[in-house]
Amino acid sequence: MAIRRNRSWATAAGCAVLALFSASCAAGDPTARATQEVHVSLVDKDTVTTFLNRLATPDGQVVATRAAVDGARQSVALAEERDAPLHLVEGPLPDAPLPGERARVGGFAVVAVPAGRDLHDWLGSRRYHAEPIAEREVAVSSAPRGQRAGAPPQKRATLDGEAPDIAIDAGFLEARLGELSGATPVTVGGRTVVIRERGSDSGRSLARAWLRQQYEALGFTVREHTYRSGWSEGVNVIAERPGADPSRVLILSAHYDSVSNAGADDDGSGIVSSLAIARALKDAPLRVGLRFVAFDQEEAGLLGSKAYAQRLERDGQLAQVVGVLDLEMTGYDSNGDGRYHAIHCNENTSADLAASVESAAESAALGLVRAEACTNRSDHAAFWRYGVPSVAVAQDFFGDDGNPCYHERCDRVDRLNWDYMRRLTQAVGVAAAGIVLE
Incomplete structure (x- = not known):
């Protein structure tokens, strides 16, 4: 990173x-x-x-x-x-x-x-x-989000009762990730292109156009958040469906930039997992708003997520955020043990949000096993300083099954485990549905 x-x-x-x-x-x-x-x-x-x-x-x-x-x-x-x-x-x-x-x-x-x-x-x-x-x-305030004066009451971020029925198709994951990581040509803006990398300005611009196209096709409202950080400028992509309660929103995030490589696992997998969850919930009746944010420049120091969290705080909108589910590498499981992370580091009430993912995985009998880890090295950490419940959901990166192609040229789709990616994506989707659905 x-x-x-x-x-x-x-x-x-x-x-x-x-x-x-x-x-x-x-x-x-x-x-x-x-x-x-x-x-x-x-x-x-x-x-x-x-x-x-x-x-x-x-x-x-x-x-x-x-x-x-x-x-x-x-x-x-x-x-x-x-x-x-x-x-x-x-x-x-x-x-x-x-x-x-x-x-x-x-x-x-x-x-x-x-x-x-x-x-x-x-x-x-x-x-x-x-x-x-x-x-x-x-x-910043010392009070966890939801305990601050004026903050709206929040739904408990754990899954109660039967798991919602969320369908995630492994074929969809493979097809979309092939497009985003250069394995498959794709039509963007009326022309056929190959998104070979997402580190350069041109590569990231292509990825943004692809993301807008994908989310608009699902019926989401898409906008961009442009920011400056020092000498650098970046653009976050935001896709949203409002809920019946306009005072609350759940954020699902991932970063679309790469280290000038194909970035299939890091973090094309998280982006496509997010997209698959949006597809599964596109017609569902929402009580809490559903917002997908594709962060720019995570690889340059979490610049996009820091700028976005700071903007929400400045605009008085962070009190609306019930939680952030950040998907950071969801496709690698070489030994087939189903281990994954839901990283919360005991920050504010983030442990409850992590428990919702674990509960969803267990309720849906997905064959996943949660492994403990604590890190600040992804976009979830940008929200911790403001007291927002936030977790990073990831493959067993900090266990004994880290992807050897992390930040390397070989980070391509041929190394990914599509069934594992489907199951981990479904766990996050079920957790999200348990929070946002009517």
Whole structure:
């Protein structure tokens, strides 16, 4: 999972040049940010609500703050480095220090990455998740969504009674994913194209046009959310059907970008699973609105989901969201054991949402076995900072059956298990139906 470099790399690069002519970059450039101290601490859940960064652990949170945190379980103070921005790196971490490592707190490493260097090249692996220490602090409420003043009452996010009848067709999954990952030519906007990758601007544009075409054919209202993040611009695709109660909506999400490869599993599978659930529920009577969001630039640091969650918060719309079911890689099960993740990290009431997926899988007798994991490395985590129940549903990525083609050129459809993908998609669809249907 590729992570963007902190915007301060540009300032650092400029300082390197400026230093040839000035004894002090800060003195020579009045706009240069003074070096500041950053405190990285392991704290109890939701005890720190003003922070630069906040990442989940199973029983706490790792926060980066400007001021020291009283009562922290573990804490370290570090000076920012102009020529090597600090990043929080999520494990599993090796016993030996990572390149540029400055400290370890709560299972995370704090790593200084030289300006201009690709983070994963610097770390020597694309399997690490990292995010740069933010430049500005944000303040959020400590109350979980649904307990905040003015928030609408929520339906309990677990499946009660008999599982709804949701039909997911493995043939549909295979056909659509073949189109999205370049295995099959597809007609988009009246011309035949091959979507070979979804990392470039042109590849992502083709994917968006394909997504709009697919969702509009199912009768969903489709719009785009364009955002800027630093030097980067991206576009999220939103497809929606309103429910009888306009004050509540369930979000199903996945990311449509890839690391400039076919991205069949990561995360074409999640996108197509979402599309199959939309197809299964397109005519169902909805009590709660159903919104499908295809996030851009997840591979660049969860940029699309962070921008979208921030926009909902700014517009006062996050109180409407009863939960987020994020589908992150749903098609790989090489050993046939049916293991999967519903990742909640005990953040706010996300465990209840994870339980709805597990209950759906059991009620529908799908032969799936939930395996515990905790991570911040997908789009679900963007909603945790705002107290929204959110889970990442994924194949057994963190167990002993991770896809060896993760972020590689070989991430193509010929490695996927269509029956497993059908069953995992159905579990999420049944969970969603149990929340949104009349």
